[in-house]
Amino acid sequence: PDGGMGDRVYRARVPLAGFEGLANRLPRACRGLANRHALVFVVPAGGSANGQTKCLSCFDFLPVDPTSPTTLARMLLNLEVQGETRHREMSLAGGRRRESWVFQGEAPDCVNRAKEYSRGYDVGISLYGNSCETYADALVRHLLG
Numbered sequence: 001p002d003g004g005m006g007d008r009v010y011r012a013r014v015p016l017a018g019f020e021g022l023a024n025r026l027p028r029a030c031r032g033l034a035n036r037h038a039l040v041f042v043v044p045a046g047g048s049a050n051g052q053t054k055c056l057s058c059f060d061f062l063p064v065d066p067t068s069p070t071t072l073a074r075m076l077l078n079l080e081v082q083g084e085t086r087h088r089e090m091s092l093a094g095g096r097r098r099e100s101w102v103f104q105g106e107a108p109d110c111v112n113r114a115k116e117y118s119r120g121y122d123v124g125i126s127l128y129g130n131s132c133e134t135y136a137d138a139l140v141r142h143l144l145g
Contacts, residue, residue: 006106008043009143011136013100017066035100037062038136042110042143057111058088059118061135063125075127083125085118085135105144117142 013035039060063071064082074081107113117139122130 005045006108007045007110008106009104009110009140010041010043010101011104011140012039012041012098012102013037014039017062038132040114040136040139040143041101042114044111045108055089055091057114058090059085059114059139061085061118061121061123061125061132075125078126078128080124080126080129083123083130085121085123087115087118104140107144110143113143114139 014037015035016037037060039058042057042059044055044057061083063075064084065071071081121135121138124130125132
């Protein structure tokens with residue numbers, strides 16, 4: 001429920017970079033299979049009204065060049081590539097939350113604390129090691145722990 005005192009933290013999944021078009025062509029029942037990229041959304045306290053999200057911050061971790069054939073080959077072999085953490089401010093048309101969003105909890109000052117955490121994050125990324133999953137899990141723990 002909206003109206004708490006802290007920022008609201010959600011974990012979500014979206015298609016991997018470069019695979020968005022493929023995900024949109026899949027039948028609705030199969031789209032979850034394409035949603036492999038983990039993100040963390042933070043809705044600041046006061047960032048929603050009447051359940052309608054007005055603004056939010058998105059934090060994620062991905063390879064610097066995610067669609068490069070070299071990056072794809074190295075990731076499939078579980079070899080590390082250069083990654084980057086990203087912070088984007090967004091608004092959602094109509095304020096609708098996506099079905100892939102999972103509410104994690106509330107805490108104060110999450111946007112600033114997530115930015116600070118991300119600046120110090122290890123940017124070597126691999127498929128089965130330090131990945132978007134491990135980043136999202138660690139960020140949620142940091143914000144709510």
